[in-house]
Amino acid sequence: MPTRIATWNVNSLRQRLEHLKAFTDSHQPDVLCLQETKVQDSEFPEDDIKSMGYETVLFHGQKSYNGVAILCRNSISSSNRKVWCDKDDRRHLMVTLPNGIQVHNFYVPSGGPVPDPEQNDKFAHKLSFLEEMIAWAAEPSIRKEKVILVGDLNVAPLETDVWNHKKLLKSVGHTPQESGLMARLKAAGDFTDVGRHFVPPEQPLYSWWGYRYKLSFAKDYGWRLDHILATEALRPHLKHFEVVKDTRSWEKPSDHVPNLVDLDL
DNA sequence: ATGCCGTATCTAATACGA
Numbered sequence: 001m002p003t004r005i006a007t008w009n010v011n012s013l014r015q016r017l018e019h020l021k022a023f024t025d026s027h028q029p030d031v032l033c034l035q036e037t038k039v040q041d042s043e044f045p046e047d048d049i050k051s052m053g054y055e056t057v058l059f060h061g062q063k064s065y066n067g068v069a070i071l072c073r074n075s076i077s078s079s080n081r082k083v084w085c086d087k088d089d090r091r092h093l094m095v096t097l098p099n100g101i102q103v104h105n106f107y108v109p110s111g112g113p114v115p116d117p118e119q120n121d122k123f124a125h126k127l128s129f130l131e132e133m134i135a136w137a138a139e140p141s142i143r144k145e146k147v148i149l150v151g152d153l154n155v156a157p158l159e160t161d162v163w164n165h166k167k168l169l170k171s172v173g174h175t176p177q178e179s180g181l182m183a184r185l186k187a188a189g190d191f192t193d194v195g196r197h198f199v200p201p202e203q204p205l206y207s208w209w210g211y212r213y214k215l216s217f218a219k220d221y222g223w224r225l226d227h228i229l230a231t232e233a234l235r236p237h238l239k240h241f242e243v244v245k246d247t248r249s250w251e252k253p254s255d256h257v258p259n260l261v262d263l264d265l
Numbered sequence: 266a267t268g269c270c271g272t273a274t275c276t277a278a279t280a281c282g283a
Contacts, residue, residue: 011282012272036282038273064273065281110283122281154283171267173283210283211270221267225283255271255282 002239002262005031005103007150007226009208009256013037013069016254017048023247024052029260030073031097033105035152037067044069060093068093068105068151082136085128099265101234102142106133106151111172123172126154130181137189142231148263149191149229152256157182158196160204161224173223191229194261198241207243208256217248228261237263 006029010016013034024032037059039045044059054071058079061067067090070079077096084091094104109129112122136142137149157179159165168174186193199205206222213221230238240262247257 015272036272110281112281113283156283168267171283208283210267211272212282213267214269216267223267223283252271 002264003031003097003099003101004029004260004262005033005148005150005228006258006260007033007035007105007152007228008258009035009107009152009226009254011036011038011254011256013039013067014043014045015252017045019247019250019253020049021052022250023244023258024054027242027244027258027260031095031103032071033093033103033150034069034071035067035105035107037061037069038064039067056095058093058095060090062090066090066107068107070095070103070105072097074098084132085125087125091129100146101263101265102145102147104147104149104151106149106153108133108152108154110154111178113172115170115172115175115177126172127177127181130155130178130185134181134184134188137185137191143189144233145231146233147189147231148234148261149189150227150259152225153182153227154225155179155182156223156225158201158224160201161206163204163206163221163223173225186229189229190232192232192235192238194228194230194238194241195224195243195259197238205243207259209248211255226256226259228259230261234263237265239264
């Protein structure tokens, strides 16, 4: 039996419980990493999630913004979290599975509207966050181990990761500066970009369609902001990858859709 | 025209997303 690991920015967990139930029933991930849970830990709907078949439910959230969770079908060996950019803003959580795989769940800052760190503190924060991830990924305890990094990284690095490359080059999430940081992250951890391992870069691949323009999904004006990266030790074990695009057509959807990978371990 | 929405919060107007 392969191990199935999925990631989904749900844009409010409590608003998306029905969708979560439908997705877990249909796709049966063994490990599901969530971002933008937007719920403080004391309000986390732990019983609802356990009734979906998840024995181990870890969460690290706050009121209104950010927040991450990891749902595991079975037991785990350990879990941890790390503070990034000296901010206690609930953007990371990790578990070590009994088979030794580390699963790291990230919600990278979106970066605000203007791609200039001098004018926009949120963009400066995003750049610092990605720099910290690069330094972390280069540590032997990550690079040399069996590590899966997933989450909403808020960068669409390749030309075919956005619906209009030329038009969006100066938009936060697709600037050359951010794409360069993603390339450095990949190199630092010796990571395989799992999405692009299975879907060649010639082919458009998206995981997010904005709410603001009502026809964004109908017209396929998408971005690939959600990612799965796997270290070299796991590369031979990658068996299947999927973007579960149909969740975006459900009633009152998240603006992001799930990505999942199967590993034969 | 991703300027047009969705979610959360001190339930009213604002912050935030990317």
